[in-house]
Amino acid sequence: xxxxxxxxxxxxxxxxxxxxxxxxxxxxxxxxxxxxxxxxxxxxxxxxxxxxxxxxxxxxxxxxxxxxxxxxxxxxxxxxxxxxxxxxxxxxxxxxxxxxxxxxxxxxxxxxxxxxxxxxxxxxxxxxxxxxxxxxxxxxxxxxxxxxxxxxxxxxxxxxxxxxxxxxxxxxxxxxxxxxxxxxxxxxxxxxxxxxxxxxxxxxxxxxxxxxxxxxxxxxxxxxxxxxxxxxxxxxxxxxxxxxxxxxxxxxxxxxxxxxxxxxxxxxxxxxxxxxxxxxxxxxxxxxxxxxxxxxxx
Amino acid sequence: xxxxxxxxxxxxxxxxxxxxxxxxxxxxxxxxxxxxxxxxxxxxxxxxxxxxxxxxxxxxxxxxxxxxxxxxxxxxxxxxxxxxxxxxxxxxxxxxxxxxxxxxxxxxxxxxxxxxxxxxxxxxxxxxxxxxxxxxxxxxxxxxxxxxxxxxxxxxxxxxxxxxxxxxxxxxxxxxxxxxxxxxxxxxxxxxxxxxxxxxxxxxxxxxxxxxxxxxxxxxxxxxxxxxxxxxxxxxxxxxxxxxxxxxxxxxxxxxxxxxxxxxxxxxxx
Numbered sequence: 233x234x235x236x237x238x239x240x241x242x243x244x245x246x247x248x249x250x251x252x253x254x255x256x257x258x259x260x261x262x263x264x265x266x267x268x269x270x271x272x273x274x275x276x277x278x279x280x281x282x283x284x285x286x287x288x289x290x291x292x293x294x295x296x297x298x299x300x301x302x303x304x305x306x307x308x309x310x311x312x313x314x315x316x317x318x319x320x321x322x323x324x325x326x327x328x329x330x331x332x333x334x335x336x337x338x339x340x341x342x343x344x345x346x347x348x349x350x351x352x353x354x355x356x357x358x359x360x361x362x363x364x365x366x367x368x369x370x371x372x373x374x375x376x377x378x379x380x381x382x383x384x385x386x387x388x389x390x391x392x393x394x395x396x397x398x399x400x401x402x403x404x405x406x407x408x409x410x411x412x413x414x415x416x417x418x419x420x421x422x423x424x425x426x427x428x429x430x431x432x433x434x435x436x437x438x439x440x441x442x443x444x445x446x447x448x449x450x451x452x453x454x455x456x457x458x459x460x461x462x463x464x465x466x467x468x469x470x471x472x473x474x475x476x477x478x479x480x481x482x483x484x485x486x487x488x489x490x491x492x493x494x495x496x497x498x499x500x501x502x503x504x505x506x507x508x509x510x511x512x513x514x515x516x517x518x519x520x521x522x523x524x525x526x527x528x529x530x
Numbered sequence: 531x532x533x534x535x536x537x538x539x540x541x542x543x544x545x546x547x548x549x550x551x552x553x554x555x556x557x558x559x560x561x562x563x564x565x566x567x568x569x570x571x572x573x574x575x576x577x578x579x580x581x582x583x584x585x586x587x588x589x590x591x592x593x594x595x596x597x598x599x600x601x602x603x604x605x606x607x608x609x610x611x612x613x614x615x616x617x618x619x620x621x622x623x624x625x626x627x628x629x630x631x632x633x634x635x636x637x638x639x640x641x642x643x644x645x646x647x648x649x650x651x652x653x654x655x656x657x658x659x660x661x662x663x664x665x666x667x668x669x670x671x672x673x674x675x676x677x678x679x680x681x682x683x684x685x686x687x688x689x690x691x692x693x694x695x696x697x698x699x700x701x702x703x704x705x706x707x708x709x710x711x712x713x714x715x716x717x718x719x720x721x722x723x724x725x726x727x728x729x730x731x732x733x734x735x736x737x738x739x740x741x742x743x744x745x746x747x748x749x750x751x752x753x754x755x756x757x758x759x760x761x762x763x764x765x766x767x768x769x770x771x772x773x774x775x776x777x778x779x780x781x782x783x784x785x786x787x788x789x790x791x792x793x794x795x796x797x798x799x800x
Contacts, residue, residue, distance in 0.1 A: 252556075255554075255555040255556065255558070255602070256551060256552050256553065256554065256555065256556075256602075257551050257552065257677075257681060258602075258603075258646070258677055258680075258681075259674055259677050259678065259681075260651070260654070260670070260673045260674050260676075260677045261674070263651065263655060263658070263670075263673065265655065265658045265659050265662050265669075265670055265673075266658075266670050266674075268662065269662070269667050269670055278665070278667070279665040282662035282663070282665055282666075282667060283662070283663060283665075285659075285662055286658070286659035286660070286661075286662030286663045287659070287663070289655045289656075289658065289659040289662070290655075290656065290659045290724070290728055291781065292777075293651075293652050293655060293656065293724075295777050303777070304777065304778050304781065325799070329785050329788075329789070333781060333782075333785060337778050337781070337782070340778070347558060347559055347560055348559070348560055349559075350557060350558060350559035350560075351559040351560055351561045353557060353559070353566070354557060354559045354561055354562055354565065354566050354595075357557070357566045357569070357595060358595060361569075361588065361591045361592060361595060362588075364582075364583055364587070364588060366573060366577065366582075369569065369570070369573060369591075370570060370573065372566075373553070373556060373557045373566050373567070373569075373570040374553065374556060374570075376556040376557035376558070376559075376566070377556045380556065380558075412792075412793045413789065413793070415792060415793075416788065416789035416790070416792040416793045417789060418792075418799060419731060419788050419789070419791075419792035419797060419798060419799050420784070420785045420788035420789050420792070422729065422730045422731050422799050422800070423729060423731050423762060423784060423788040423797075424781065424784060424785065424788075425659075425724070425728050425729055426725075426729050426759065426762045426763045426766055426784065427766055427777070427780055427781050427784050429721050429724055429725055429728075429729075429763050429766075430763050430766035430767040430769075430770055430780070431770060431777050431780070432648075432652055432717065432721055433718075433721055433763070433767050434767065434770050434771070435644065435648060436714050436717050436718050436721070437714055437718075438718060441714060441715050441718040442718075444715050444716075444718045444719040444722065445718045445719070445721060445722040446722065447719060447722065448718065448719035448720060448721065448722025448723040448726075449722035449723065449725055449726050449756075449760065450722075450726075451723070452722065452723035452726040452727055453726035453754075453755055453756045456726055456727050456755075456756070457755050457756075482664065483727070485656070485657050485660035485661065485669075485723070485727070486657055486661075486669075486672075488720075488723045489653065489656075489657055489716075489720060489723075491719075492715075492716045492719035492720050492723070493716055495715065495716070495719060496712040496713065496715045496716035496719070497712065499711065499712050499715055500708055500709065500711075500712035503708035503711060503712070504704075504705065504708050
């Protein structure tokens with residue numbers, strides 16, 4: 233197990249920062265895929281970090297924070313899984329199912345605890361409002377950052393410091409007597425993104441937009457098969473002839489996204505240029521409430 | 531003093547925006563959610579409008595710590611409309627302000643959560659994750675740039691809402707619903723694309739008919755490649771529609787079923 237003290241320190245600090253970023257400026261530095269990149273950089277294996285971060289990103293793709301509900305904490309799960317995967321030599325795909333997902337779901341309770349602790353500060357603020365102590369209000373409000381950050385930093389710091397020996401044993405077991413389970417977890421890691429896609433479909437109006445689902449799937453599927461076959465051909469040709477040096481790249485997801493964007497832009501333009509009949513009625517009702525406000529003034 | 535003579539300046543707007551972007555949700559709690567955050571982000575301006583240590587200020591501070599929860603991408607639209615009223619009417623506008631806040635927070639929460647907390651991360655997250663799977667971090671930086679652009683809008687909307695008042699909401703309504711519709715369309719398209727590329731699993735089961743092993747995956751590929759990933763997503767979609775099913779439960783069910791099927795040799799990594 234090789235996780236140095238400074239690596240634990242950096243990962244713990246990041247765990248605290250990421251939740252504050254998510255609450256505030258939402259720069260996407262709090263996304264699992266970035267957590268994977270950062271943890272990979274710190275641990276010295278960016279590729280493994282990106283694989284774990286990318287898969288966790290897809291697994292929670294549709295899981296938004298609706299109305300302040302707690303959700304599976306994929307960011308923290310990613311940080312710990314990347315650290316242990318690289319530190320203890322666990323296959324990244326297996327680490328997703330064996331470490332990242334269980335840690336991410338246990339972290340729900342830390343999130344609830346953090347939000348609960350903040351109720352205490354809300355009552356301190358009430359007391360300061362009573363005393364008209366403006367500095368006090370601001371101090372207790374900003375103190376709310378502590379429960380948020382600590383609810384992530386404590387599990388990451390303790391987990392990485394104390395969990396190493398245990399994880400090393402688990403890895404040895406998964407690579408040895410329980411190889412079937414290790415392989416199974418690798419397959420599970422590959423299937424998990426399907427959950428994220430299904431959750432997302434639950435939130436999307438697919439009854440209305442189902443043609444686009446079929447279009448996106450079929451077009452991309454054909455392209456993937458085509459690009460994959462061309463790559464296989466290229467590898468084969470290169471093996472046969474040394475003079476064949478061209479390499480073929482895989483399918484670019486960004487290009488697919490641009491096609492989706494173009495379709496959406498066309499629909500948007502059509503909708504905006506269409507005569508608006510429905511919103512007018514609502515505008516009138518809003519006008520009448522405005523009228524009431526002016527009456528009060530008189 | 532009921533009518534304030536204080537006029538909000540550029541400095542005030544910048545201060546509110548700074549506090550909103552870097553401090554709006556720090557005090558989030560189960561009792562009143564963003565209540566204390568709302569007070570914090572306009573406290574300096576309230577003090578200027580009502581004057582320090584006045585009973586009016588105390589009353590309004592109490593009003594603004596009440597329950598509040600909306601999308602933190604749209605919250606300053608409500609702030610802008612609120613401050614325009616308070617600046618004009620002072621304490622007499624208290625009921626109006628409470629009405630505006632409670633009336634608007636729900637609809638902005640719904641739109642904001644579905645666009646900014648769900649669709650934008652889904653689309654950019656999918657691109658970033660897809661590149662990351664190949665060991666390429668570029669997609670992550672594209673996402674960061676997109677979020678920075680969104681933050682520019684978050685900064686500008688306060689002033690716009692302050693100037694236009696409630697009429698902004700009605701003009702926004704049509705555009706926002708068209709925008710949501712277009713965004714969900716792109717989201718649906720992207721999910722289809724992701725199902726076809728990001729679930730790398732295939733049938734490993736090869737039952738023998740007589741003495742000839744039947745390669746199921748090869749036969750399926752002839753009908754429709756990537757059929758298995760599509761079926762898996764369809765099955766999970768159906769499962770999520772069941773009562774008492776949460777996303778966390780679904781993740782664990784999929785995890786366990788996958789391990790069992792892999793151990794039995796039915797599916798393998800593609």
